[in-house]
Amino acid sequence: MSYSLAKVDQIIDGYGADKEALIQILLDIQHEFRWLSRETLMHTADRLGLPMNQLYNVTTFYKHFSLVPQGRHAVSVCVGTACHVRGATRLLDRVAQGLKLSPDETSADEKFSLKTVSCLGCCALGPVMVFDGKYMSNPTSNEIAEIVEECE
Amino acid sequence: MSQISVTINGEHIQAEEGMTILEAARGAGIFIPTLCHHEQLESYGSCRLCVVEIGTGERKKVVASCLYHISEGLVVETETEKINGFRRTILNLLMHRWDNIPAILLEKYGAKSNERFIDNMTYCILCGLCVRFCHEVKGANVLGFIGRGTIRQVVIFPNQSAKYCASSCPDEMECLHYCPTGVISSQYYGSRPADGQALPHAAPVCINEDLNILEVLERVGHV
CATH class of the missing domain: 3.40.30.10 (Glutaredoxin)
Structure with missing residues (x-):
């Protein structure tokens, strides 16, 4: 399993679903699953009330974020x-x-x-x-x- | 709002507190060139053409006038040699992305194309007017930026467009009118290139279920 939305929810709730914490949330999600899948990003966008274009803006800006699965x-x-x-x-x-x-x-x-x-x-x-x-x-x-x- | 007085190019001007230098100058009929500024939108400060010098003597510094708010007694110079030099450099760089820069700007600042820079006529100067219009005025977020540095570009998110475009801009794509270079053409709007067809580099590209963002990033050299 490369990602689980329940775990994503748990991470987002840990930050009180605060959109100001977007980068920290994405870092935690990436730490958990080693990458950010399209579904995870869409779920995060929904939960934080942010548009998808903003998530892609952030995730493609920082080299640390990976939109492809990473090795163990x-x-x-x-x-x-x-x-x-x-x-x-x-x-x-x-x-x-x-x-x-x-x-x-x-x-x-x-x-x-x-x-x-x-x-x-x-x-x-x-x-x-x-x-x-x-x-x-x-x-x-x-x-x-x-x-x-x-x-x- | 109380009135305060500022000095722009040696002229004493009364302006409202909370205005930016650009607003105060334009109110007094003083010309400051801009590309990424629009009255309807929040100031963004990406084109950097509106830079001015503030302060006097050794405390002089260069700021973007569209973002800097005036204060009582502020001294502003909009056309010093240093500032015009900056504008010339910016225009020199822009010329290699957009070959149709208003001639009045080129003449005024003596900008010339420089063979040091490679032509990359994308016609997108990343001013963000379309993206900001879509976000701030329409709340549709159909357009967005991806990437950073030399690969940064504007993309269309057709998933969003299906949801929002018809309701936000029922008659036409209003963002078209905001583009200073005219690169956003309706040709690529909500469509995707046929399989195997190279994406026209100048055009914003689409991201939807079929055309995965990874493909797009691959094409712009991100992954």
């Missing part, structure tokens, strides 16, 4: 300036090869999602990869392969 494991590679000069392109190639995904893609079994991000604020570790919230400095192909093996 989130992999981000930093391509910010510092990481770039320290070899982010080569790291991204390695990761893409290891996961068999191209950037901004999700595997068919929804196991992994590969994203590029711009600066994570730890440039000294660059080039950086973040795997499910864990920061890794310039992992080798073997290290990447190990992680891929370990994942469910």
Whole structure:
């Protein structure tokens, strides 16, 4: 099940169905289901009394919101300036090869999602990869392969 | 509302408290160019052509006159070299999206097309007049923005249009009259391009049950 409207209702009620809390509500919904489906957005719009165009405006403005299903494991590679000069392109190639995904893609079994991000604020570790919230400095192909093996 | 006095281009002007600089200036017959402003709609401040300089000496600063409210004794300059330079730059940039900018503006500010910028004649300058008209005046929300930065564009939500357009604008699409560039044409209104047909980049696109928003986002390079 990729989403449940009952859970969406619960999240919206948690904010008192306040339209001012739109972004926070959307963040929570995305955290719960890993993406925002059309049905979830329509339901949220109904509950908050907001027009759909405003929800699409917000969700397409912020890169964090995803309108496509995301994998169970989130992999981000930093391509910010510092990481770039320290070899982010080569790291991204390695990761893409290891996961068999191209950037901004999700595997068919929804196991992994590969994203590029711009600066994570730890440039000294660059080039950086973040795997499910864990920061890794310039992992080798073997290290990447190990992680891929370990994942469910 | 009490009367207050402000100085615009050295002229002392009486205006009502709560007015914006733009309203006060226009009331006194002083010209400030605008593209995204309309009396019926809330000020938006997206075209930035209405910038003016306020204050004196080192406290001078540049503000959008359509949004800035006047206060007693405010000193405003609408045509300084700096301001005209800003307007020239804005027009230079706009020329690459809209090749039919009123000549009077181009001449007045000496705007010329610059080969540094790539032509992208979308004829949409993202002023938001149509979107705001649809939202504020009609309450229909048929039009909306998607995306950010260079891929930001106006889209039509036909689901909404089926529900609201006929009742809100029974005779015609009134939003057409608000578009300064004339890009919103009835051709694409409530319809969708045939399968496999490329979306005309200049035109607002449709989002409905069949044409999923993801497809649209894909075409504009968002996903």
